[in-house]
Amino acid sequence: MRTILITPRPFHEKGSEQIEKLEQLGYKVIVNDTGKRYSKEQLMDLGANADAILTGNDPLDKELLSQAKNLKVISKYGVGLDNIDLTYANEKGIKVCKALGANSVSVAESAMMMILTSLRQYNSLCHNSKSGIEKRLMGREAKGKTLGILGLGAIGKNVAQFAHAFEMNIIGYDPYVTQDQVEDYVRMDTFEELLKQSDVISLHLPLLESTKYIIDELAISKMREGAIVINTARGGLIDSLALFKALQTDKLSFVSEDVELKERPEELKQMERYNITPHAASFTLEADQNTMKIAVQNIIDNLEE
Known part of the structure; x- marks a missing residue:
């Protein structure tokens, strides 16, 4: 048997x-x-x-x-x-x-939720309200913003579909996906161009030797001032120290991740403009x-x- x-x-x-x-x-x-x-x-x-x-x-x-x-x-x-x-x-x-x-729909929905809550400072609004602080924080609309999607597998393509419904401009990068394999509303480009042009960058890559720390200090330096980074894939795709420095200097306005908690240091997890959930995006x-x-x-x- x-x-x-x-x-x-x-x-x-x-x-x-x-x-x-x-x-x-x-x-x-x-x-x-x-x-x-x-x-x-x-x-x-x-x-x-x-x-x-x-x-x-x-x-x-x-x-x-x-x-x-x-x-x-x-x-x-x-x-x-x-x-x-x-x-x-x-x-x-x-x-x-x-x-x-x-789980491609569940993870993509979580990524879209994280994009919207990051743009609207939802976490800070909730925290302030629960603390009795009636402070209205200024957010930003998703409409018209440029979303860069790293990895156009099933999850990345679903994120693109959801973002298109919000009238976002979408740039994609994936060395294994060509322009004719994605919808017309996704413009495939180079990794560097995606970094330069995106207001929000969402990661949907596997963790390989070639993708480890794909977002490091050099990559972040090429991003727009005040960019937002969303990671529902793996913690190892992003260098923790580079994230911490980028938030500390306001190079990034917000980072939202769904990764194993042990992958991030406590000083990063406690930052006001950083959100983390325990790799639960697929849990529906x-x-x-x-x-x-x-x-x-x-x-x-x-x-x-």
């Missing part, structure tokens, strides 16, 4: 339909019901005999993969693969899949069910082929 290890905690409470689907096909399913992330030792122990691992952000490094003798498929509960040693997985012939498109009921469904189907498709 083939064994499937499911590590993301949401499956225990909300993934019963998908678990039953696997069991009906004759698989033995091990689900994380601890309420906590598995430790590395637990992962190594449980993964040793697994034919497939459905993982969230658990680190599947070379040490772990080398001991998973039966492992044929790794299915990601999401799209980012930076927690998986892809080079070693490829060497071992392990198929690595991601849940493409499952709809995206959760879509992601579970696609992640499980990826296992079935690749084990049954």
Whole structure:
């Protein structure tokens, strides 16, 4: 009997339909019901005999993969693969899949929300009001502003669609996407031109060696004075120190991120014109069910082929 290890905690409470689907096909399913992330030792122990691992952000490094003798498929509960040693997985012939498109609407909606709240100083307005300070802060409209989108995959394209509805001008940069692959309202350009021309820059890139710290001190220096940066992708795309300096000197007027909290220093998190949420942009009921469904189907498709 083939064994499937499911590590993301949401499956225990909300993934019963998908678990039953696997069991009906004759698989033995091990689900994380601890309420906590598995430790590395637990992962190594449980993964040793697994034919497939459905993982969230658990680190599947070379040490772990080398001991998973039966492992044929790794299915990601999401799209980012930076927690998986892809080079070693490829060497071992392990198929690595991601849940493409499952959460693209949810993340894009969050990005659009962050764009609007940043332009309108919504966070400060709420904080002041709750503190009894009746101070009306001057915001800016989205209409007519230029939005630069770094990464035109499913999420980036959805952000472009939403921003177009707000009559924003849209510039895109993606080395793997050409002009004929996007809507007419998106103008593809170079990375440098996007930095120079955008009032708001939104990141939708995977974290790779080539994209690590793509937004650093040099990149920020090329941006417009008072630009806004939105990041719903990965913390490693932006240099924390460069962000801190840019907010301190008013080079950037606002930064809003949805990344792992541990990726940002406390001094940055406490800045008034900086917002952070705990990598929760994809957390909607709809995206959760879509992601579970696609992640499980990826296992079935690749084990049954």
